[in-house]
Structures are given as structure tokens and as C-alpha cells.
Amino acid sequence: MVDEIRSKAKELLTDGTVECVIGYERATDGVTARPLFAYTAEEIDRFIMDNTCVHNLARYLLDRKGKPTAVVVKPCDSRTINLLVQENQIERDKVFAIGVTCPGVVEAHWGEASDEAQPRCVTCSLEVPAVYDYLVTMPGERQTRTGFPDLERMETMSPEERREFWERQFERCIRCHACRQVCPGCYCPICFVDQLDPTWVGIRNAPPENQVWHLIRAFHLAGRCIECGECQRVCPVGIPLMLLNQKLAAEVEGMFDFRPGLDAETLPPFAVFKKEELEAER
Amino acid sequence: MSRFLSREALLAWLDGLREGGTVVVAPTLVEGVSLYRQVPVASEIDLDASVTVVSPKEWLFPASHTIFTVERKDGRVDLRENTFDGRAVLFGLHPCDALGVHLMDVPFLAEPADGSYRERRERTALVGLSCIRCRPECFCTSVDTSPDDPTHLDVMLTLVEGGYVVAAASDKGEALLASAKPEEKALSLPEPPAPEKLPTEDLPRLFRALYDDGYWGRLADRCIHCNICSYVCPTCYCFDMRDYPRGNTAERVQSWESCQAPGFTRLAGGHDTRGSKAAKMRQRFAHKFLYFPETFDSQLSCSGCGRCVRACPVNIDIREIISDLKKIGVSSVGSGEK
Structure with a gap:
């Protein structure tokens, strides 16, 4: 399967379709994967593809605007392309998507790749990328979908319990903002926490600021989060950020029957106004 | 005893x-x-x-x-x-x-x-x-x-x-x-473990020689500039100072900041003196292996704890960088041996 990716990638470089192919290679721990930007055929030979390939590589398209680029995408990652095309961040014709069908990826952190599915995978409903120019099948038994167990558990908590839960989570936040940096939907030229005049929140690490940071970020992603789960994967102190995103995704889907990134045509609810919505409000 | x-x-x-x-x-x-x-x-x-x-x-x-x-x-x-x-x-x-x-x-x-x-x-x-x-x-x-x-x-x-x-x-x-x-x-102490030994000798000189090497740009390709490395690091000490006014009082607060953060080197008017991904990436390692030893006439500013290696979400591995610098350095600027 990886041979198919490699030969397609080489073809794309050789015929000049793209200048760079973003795929995966083995990390220095010998166990997990890391992104590889390949510009030559020799580099492409280092590509791998398996259930440790957890990163959402489509996020890097934001760093390569206007440059013809091929990117290996799993189903969840592929939604990034639709999102960014729809939000006028990237040009579809500059992107060649090498889609990979996905049975689910595993929890893989430095030095260890477990058999345990990533939380994003147990809630995922896509097996085939939402957008691709070439499709490769990743073998493997499809992981069991369990719905949203953590979200359901959170819904049963009282508001006080929920507040206490989230205060405990945000207390240990180190405000590195890695959740933002890895997020394909977080591309504001100046993030609200980095604004100095006015200083809306600032970079201070303290409970109120940390809460505002995470809640505003979650709201900015309502109806836009494509559920790649990267924010939760990269968080160095293990904050379950996808719970917030899934909650808002469920609300948006319930209200507007919309999930972002499944195609680039359906207009997102925050970009359109339908008269019926006003009626429903009454 | x-x-x-x-x-x-x-x-x-x-x-x-x-x-x-x-x-x-x-x-x-x-x-x-x-x-x-x-x-x-x-x-x-x-x-x-x-x-x-x-x-x-x-x-x-x-x-x-x-x-x-x-x-x-x-x-x-x-x-x-x-x-x-x-x-x-x-x-x-x-x-x-x-x-x-x-x-x-x-x-x-x-x-x-x-x-x-x-x-x-x-x-x-x-x-x-x-x-x-x-x-x-x-x-x-x-x-x-x-x-x-x-x-x-x-x-x-x-x-x-x-x-x-x-x-x-x-x-x-x-x-x-x-x-x-x-x-x-009367107790005997256990034999200490032996961690991996890296070629750190001569690192400042090698770094200076490879300062403008294309290596940094390639390394920066996959970096998402997430600050994790700086924040988990025992020797990264950059900070920002901001005032938080509230009614008749104001606090002056020092907070961690990272050379990888988007606004770290943004000046009034919007120009960023380290705007490229490569320049940002090089800065973190130049501080540890070049500026710090040069400025304080002392050792490298790295404790060898490996936290950044473990925590990096895209496997930017400081050990690999040290080895790479040695490899590229030896082939392009000589071994440094007299």
C-alpha cells in the first residue's frame, strides 16, 4: 500500500504536478511516525503508512499557500481541505490529495504505539476521505465505533460538576497554545490572545485567563472543527479538548444539520441566514 | 558508611x-x-x-x-x-x-x-x-x-x-x-545507567559555520511552532511582561514566552525580524548551542533531559539535530581537528 503512495508521489514530482509531497516517515523513536516533506524521489522512499500515522498533514497546506503540494490525507484530515478551500485559505487546484482509507489510528506517543484507538477514531463515521485525487486503501480491521461515550458522560454531570471538571483540566494548562498551532482551523493572522491593544486575554497563565482561552477557542471552532483530534493529541498535559469540540459539533449538527468539511459546496451555518431560522427561534 | x-x-x-x-x-x-x-x-x-x-x-x-x-x-x-x-x-x-x-x-x-x-x-x-x-x-x-x-x-x-x-x-x-x-x-550504591553519548564537542563552532545552511528550513518544514519545547524545557527562560489593569490597581505580570510563538519578534508596525519558519527554528537551537555559550563564556544551554524530544508532536529531536550538525559540518567545513 505504501508502494502505491510512493509511486504516485514520485510521478507527481517527476511530471511537475507538485513541488513537494507531504507524507509520513518513521520518527527517531523507531515506533511512531512524523511528517516528512519530500522534494526528491530519494526522500519519497522514506514514506511509511500505518496506524501510527496520526498527524493531520493537511494543516501544513496553510504554510504552503500558492505552492503546488501533494498531501497524504486520512478521512478526518481530508475534511481540512474542504474547510480551507471553502474559507478561501487555499486553492483547490494547487493541492493534490493522496487519500488513504482508514480503519482508525492508534494512540501513539513518543516511544510507544498502543493498540488502543485514538478517541477521534471511536467517534469517526468516515472510512473514505471526503475529498481525494487518488485513493489508496490502508489494510486493517476497522476499529469499533462506540459513539461519544465521554461526551455522554459529561452530559450527565450537573453544571457544578462540569464546572469543577473543567476548572481542574484548565488549571494545569501551560498556555503553550499548541492546540491552536496544530489546528487547521486556527489561522487568524493575530490570535485574540496575542493582541496587545486591546489585550483581550493576554498570555498570563491563571485560571480565569486559561478558561477564557479554551472556551473562546472552542467557540471559534463551532461549526468549523473537522474533528481531526490533533489538539487533544498534542496537548502536553493531557487536557481532553475534543470533548469541547465534540459538544459544539453536536450542537451545530443538531441545529443546522451541518458537519464541516464533508464537501466544499454546502455553505456553513455561520455564513448563511435562512428566514426559517428566524421562524424556528419564535 | x-x-x-x-x-x-x-x-x-x-x-x-x-x-x-x-x-x-x-x-x-x-x-x-x-x-x-x-x-x-x-x-x-x-x-x-x-x-x-x-x-x-x-x-x-x-x-x-x-x-x-x-x-x-x-x-x-x-x-x-x-x-x-x-x-x-x-x-x-x-x-x-x-x-x-x-x-x-x-x-x-x-x-x-x-x-x-x-x-x-x-x-x-x-x-x-x-x-x-x-x-x-x-x-x-x-x-x-x-x-x-x-x-x-x-x-x-x-x-x-x-x-x-x-x-x-x-x-x-x-x-x-x-x-x-x-x-x-554500610551500603553500596547501584551502578548508574549510561545514557546515549552525542557528539556535542565543538558545537558552537559547527553551528556558526552552518548558520545559513538550508538544513534549518528543511527542519522547520514540519515544525508547527507550538512552544511546547520551550515550555517543558528546564533551560528556556524567555518571558514577556504585561500590565493587567483593573479599576484603581494594576499588576505587572511576567509570563513564559517562546521564540517559536507568532508574535515573539513582531515589532511595532508589524515587521517580524524572524518571520520565516527557518529563522524561528534555528533561533531555539542557536540560543542553546551558540549564543548562550558565547555570551556567558560557559557550557551549552541544554540539560540533556530529553523533555522536548518526548513532548514534540512532530518529532523535532534535539539529539538528531546535534548529530546532523556534526555530519553536515564534517562534510562541509572540515572536522575541526587540528
Whole structure:
């Protein structure tokens, strides 16, 4: 399967379709994967593809605007392309998507790749990328979908319990903002926490600021989060950020029957106004 | 003969210090995450902690710290400094973290010293724990320390059957041990582990020669500039200072900041002096391997703890960079051998 990716990638470089192919290679721990930007055929030979390939590589398209680029995408990652095309961040014709069908990826952190599915995978409903120019099948038994167990558990908590839960989570936040940096939907030229005049929140690490940071970020992603789960994967102190995103995704889907990134045509609810919505409000 | 403290005696010693008013800061499990925290009781210390996720710099150089508060009242302005006048024990430092503290001392205690850092540092004793295991990403012996090195510590503990061999490593440590009541026992210390040795010799010269090499751009391709490396690092000390006004008062707050952050080098008018991904990427390593040794006439600013290696979401591996610089350097600028 990886041979198919490699030969397609080489073809794309050789015929000049793209200048760079973003795929995966083995990390220095010998166990997990890391992104590889390949510009030559020799580099492409280092590509791998398996259930440790957890990163959402489509996020890097934001760093390569206007440059013809091929990117290996799993189903969840592929939604990034639709999102960014729809939000006028990237040009579809500059992107060649090498889609990979996905049975689910595993929890893989430095030095260890477990058999345990990533939380994003147990809630995922896509097996085939939402957008691709070439499709490769990743073998493997499809992981069991369990719905949203953590979200359901959170819904049963009282508001006080929920507040206490989230205060405990945000207390240990180190405000590195890695959740933002890895997020394909977080591309504001100046993030609200980095604004100095006015200083809306600032970079201070303290409970109120940390809460505002995470809640505003979650709201900015309502109806836009494509559920790649990267924010939760990269968080160095293990904050379950996808719970917030899934909650808002469920609300948006319930209200507007919309999930972002499944195609680039359906207009997102925050970009359109339908008269019926006003009626429903009454 | 060695001085020996059983596990229980060790905890009793720390609880005794704590009851006497000393703040005990030690590795604990916070929702399963290994972090340094002020412990309410010594039994909450995770004595088996390997390398914590965030380094113990959190105590001496907090993520956010109010330097002073000003208040306007009855026509005058009061300025109150935020001082620490207690005593603290920073417990469970592995030798890499002790070196990390030393490498923070170098810039913060150089005159003119940073007042709030100096205050905490002088009032904090460092109690270390030698390593009986090392992790694959450890490389302390490449940067001027080793798994059983007591340098920079006040007290060193070594895990043995049933407890710890305890040794004072400074006068401060000897004084701290006065209340410890150790037993005298004939004990042999375990053989320390041997972490990977990297080619760190000559690194500043190699770095200077490869300053404009295309290597940095290629390395930066996959970097998401997420700050994790700087924030978990025991030797990254950059910060930002902002004022937080509220009614008639305002606080001046120092917060961690990283050379990888989007606004770090953005100037008034919007120009960014390190706008490219490559320049940002190079900065972190240039600071550690070039500017720091050149500026302070000292060693590399890296403790070999491997935290950044473990925490990086895209496997930017400082060990690989050291080896790569050596490799590229040897092929393009000569071996440096005379």
C-alpha cells in the first residue's frame, strides 16, 4: 500500500504536478511516525503508512499557500481541505490529495504505539476521505465505533460538576497554545490572545485567563472543527479538548444539520441566514 | 558508611520541614500527568517519578508571576512588590534538572540579577534524586552532567533497597539534613545507567559555520511552532511582561514566552525580524548551542533531559539535530581537528 503512495508521489514530482509531497516517515523513536516533506524521489522512499500515522498533514497546506503540494490525507484530515478551500485559505487546484482509507489510528506517543484507538477514531463515521485525487486503501480491521461515550458522560454531570471538571483540566494548562498551532482551523493572522491593544486575554497563565482561552477557542471552532483530534493529541498535559469540540459539533449538527468539511459546496451555518431560522427561534 | 533514610523516614523528614513552614515542591501526579507542585503532605509526592512533563523551573520561574501591584488611592500611588520570604525545598530533581537550574542561574543571577528569581533561588534548597534508569531520550552525559552527579544540588538521594542513601552536597544541604535523622549503614550504591553519548564537542563552532545552511528550513518544514519545547524545557527562560489593569490597581505580570510563538519578534508596525519558519527554528537551537555559550563564556544551554524530544508532536529531536550538525559540518567545513 505504501508502494502505491510512493509511486504516485514520485510521478507527481517527476511530471511537475507538485513541488513537494507531504507524507509520513518513521520518527527517531523507531515506533511512531512524523511528517516528512519530500522534494526528491530519494526522500519519497522514506514514506511509511500505518496506524501510527496520526498527524493531520493537511494543516501544513496553510504554510504552503500558492505552492503546488501533494498531501497524504486520512478521512478526518481530508475534511481540512474542504474547510480551507471553502474559507478561501487555499486553492483547490494547487493541492493534490493522496487519500488513504482508514480503519482508525492508534494512540501513539513518543516511544510507544498502543493498540488502543485514538478517541477521534471511536467517534469517526468516515472510512473514505471526503475529498481525494487518488485513493489508496490502508489494510486493517476497522476499529469499533462506540459513539461519544465521554461526551455522554459529561452530559450527565450537573453544571457544578462540569464546572469543577473543567476548572481542574484548565488549571494545569501551560498556555503553550499548541492546540491552536496544530489546528487547521486556527489561522487568524493575530490570535485574540496575542493582541496587545486591546489585550483581550493576554498570555498570563491563571485560571480565569486559561478558561477564557479554551472556551473562546472552542467557540471559534463551532461549526468549523473537522474533528481531526490533533489538539487533544498534542496537548502536553493531557487536557481532553475534543470533548469541547465534540459538544459544539453536536450542537451545530443538531441545529443546522451541518458537519464541516464533508464537501466544499454546502455553505456553513455561520455564513448563511435562512428566514426559517428566524421562524424556528419564535 | 553511608547515611540511610527509609522511605518512611524520608517522608517524615519532608513533612517535618513542611510543618516548620518550608514549602515542599515535588513531582506529583496531576490527573495522571507528572508535574512539579507544592505538596500539602509528603505522601503525595510521586517518589518514582522519572522526568516530569514540565521541568521544575516552574517553581523558580513560574509560568506567570506578578512582579508588583500598583494601586491609586486617596491621591497617591502605592507600589507593592510581590516577595517570597519563606523557605522552599525543591525535591526530586534528577541531575539533569539540577544542571537546568544552574543554567537558569547563569542569566538570571548575572548582574544586574533578576530580583524575584534571585529571591526564590536563594530561599530554595535543591534535593536531588540520582537516576537508576534512563529513558531512551536522555543524554545528560553529553552536556556536562551524569545520572549520579550531585553538582548544583544541596542534597543527593540514591535509591537503594528499602530507602535512600542520603548525602549533603553543600553546606545548605548539610543544614537541611539536620532534622533528617539518618541511620549509618554500610551500603553500596547501584551502578548508574549510561545514557546515549552525542557528539556535542565543538558545537558552537559547527553551528556558526552552518548558520545559513538550508538544513534549518528543511527542519522547520514540519515544525508547527507550538512552544511546547520551550515550555517543558528546564533551560528556556524567555518571558514577556504585561500590565493587567483593573479599576484603581494594576499588576505587572511576567509570563513564559517562546521564540517559536507568532508574535515573539513582531515589532511595532508589524515587521517580524524572524518571520520565516527557518529563522524561528534555528533561533531555539542557536540560543542553546551558540549564543548562550558565547555570551556567558560557559557550557551549552541544554540539560540533556530529553523533555522536548518526548513532548514534540512532530518529532523535532534535539539529539538528531546535534548529530546532523556534526555530519553536515564534517562534510562541509572540515572536522575541526587540528
